[in-house]
Amino acid sequence: MKKIAVVGAGIIGSCTAWSLLKRGYQVDLYDKDAPMAHTSQSSSKLLHGGLRYLETGQFKLVHKALQARQFWLQQAPHLCRQLELLFPIYKHEGRPKWQIGLGTKLYDVLANGSGFPKSKWLSADETLRRSPHLNTHNLLGAYSFYDGQMDDYQLGQWVVQQILDLHGQVFTGRPVNTLAELQDYDAIVNATGPWVMHLRSQQDTPPAIAIDWVRGSHLFVDQPLQQALMLPIPNEKRIFFVLPYQGKTMIGTTEIRQDHPESEPASEAEIDYLLQSYNQYHQQPLSRADVCDTFAGVRPLLKDAINPSNSTREWAFETVGKVLHVYGGKWTTAQIQGEAACEELLKCLN
Ligand SMILES: Cc1cc2nc3c(=O)[nH]c(=O)nc-3n(C[C@H](O)[C@H](O)[C@H](O)COP(=O)(O)OP(=O)(O)OC[C@H]3O[C@@H](n4cnc5c(N)ncnc54)[C@H](O)[C@@H]3O)c2cc1C
Structure with a gap:
């Protein structure tokens, strides 16, 4: 043998x-x-296709990943679950409504047969009912879509x-x-x-x-969260997640290129960046004192893009x-x- x-x-x-x-x-x-x-063990804990990879035309990868989610849910249902995420849309801010609508529809098509519910549009009232702490000014509503969440x-x-x-x-x-x-x-x-x-x-x-070494950090706030969110980082192409995880709120992630494979703890600048991004969208701002824990990991990405966000x-x-x-x-x-x-x-x- x-x-x-x-x-x-x-x-x-x-x-x-x-x-x-x-x-x-x-x-x-x-x-x-x-x-x-x-x-x-330092991931965003998502079994996901990666809605944002559609923007860089990675349809094959997204299709593969959307179909792969179901494998984990079937094999180990005690360690993962379906998760509904909302992508809120604000008037004159971030990507236009039509673009996210098109992206979520394409996500549905590529996920066809994978056993996950389809995306849908939610009114501003419904969005706020599910996520009451979001800023209300200029909120048009949100797209709801599904991915998986795991204990990595x-x-x-x-x-x-x-x-x-x-x-x-x-x-x-x-x-x-x-x-x-x-x-x-x-x-x-x-x-x-x-x-x-x-x-x-x-x-x-x-x-x-x-390969490119790209560190990503997350932070935890000791508050339970009702509704998972995917949000655009203000004035950037990047997105970040606000996720319920084991009774806490998890916020991440960053993308910092480094020149070695070892992970370093989340820096103060990364923590501030995530808090500021969160605070742009929420009525009750978080401060450094609300952060009860952080973790960071290094992605070994194929080197193919100037901006690590666009790396495959x-x-x-x-x-x-x-x-x-x-x-x-x-x-x-x-x-x-x-x-x-x-x-x-x-x-x-x-
Ligand atoms: C911030 C962040 C968020 C992410 N979020 C997601 C997500 O939500 N969903 C998703 O699908 N993917 C996500 N990823 C990507 C995913 O986590 C990684 O692609 C995956 O975990 C990489 O696994 P790996 O086995 O290659 O690396 P590792 O988990 O690092 O494993 C490599 C192992 O090799 C061992 N090792 C190294 N050198 C030696 C040696 N010489 N001898 C013996 N052992 C050695 C190390 O100890 C280590 O255990 C994320 C990644 C990061 C960093």
Whole structure:
């Protein structure tokens, strides 16, 4: 039986290990820290297509991700749920109503058959009934649309349990410093997310793919929230989320390019940026004292755009010798990315 080492027990490496085990390979999964210790527990907790990626024409990715949401809801309904989000529209502010209406309709079309309710327009009164703290001045109403919400850490641990159930071995606190350490394996998967270049750079040829490290921070306010919101950042193309999460309000995220893979705590500037964005839309402003916690993670994005906001959330593979390097991706599509990584690996094993 072929023996495969997967390095990196984030959601991408774990889904790859799970797919390989389902196909009958013997798999050892290594992590320098622990499963889901890094980016995979620092997400916005959304199983989503990404409404905003429609603006950059990423229809294939959005379609794939919209369909992928249902996999998680069916497999682990105790760790994720459908979530209704509102996108409020204000007169003369942000994107026009027709544009968001078109986007949500396209979202419905691409999500067709995925089992999620369709989007709809809500009047200003209905919007305020659901989200009473929103600013009322110039509010026209809101588009309601659906995505999924998960507990990313626990859902990741659930995937690791599937690996253990299929007799995969999981080694935590076990860094792989050199590829030579794994020379006895038939194949190696480098799924180390933000650290992918560390093992890749040990091979002779230059990497075919470049990645961008883009930190994203979130903050928590110790208040329950009735209604999830997606809002445009004032005077920017970016959007941010205000989400109910485990009895608190979660606000995020930022996109800060950095020159290394390690995550840093949310900076004061990021916290202020998120608070100011929230306060633009709400009658009762939040202050620094309302923030009870923050967290941050680093996205390993394929380098393809000047503005990290426009970077694709697609993934790429590169095979060098018996090593498959995995770049990019997103949580929602990790299971199909894991299957695709398997297919890619089969090409080099045969
Ligand atoms: C702020 C933010 C918000 C996001 N929101 C969403 C969202 O709402 N929905 C969504 O679908 N996606 C979201 N994403 C994207 C998603 O979280 C990531 O695409 C995904 O978690 C990346 O997983 P990964 O396995 O590649 O990386 P990681 O989770 O970082 O896993 C890599 C693992 O490799 C290990 N490792 C590294 N080097 C070594 C080594 N040498 N030896 C052994 N182990 C090693 C690390 O310890 C780590 O556990 C978000 C990302 C961020 C940062």
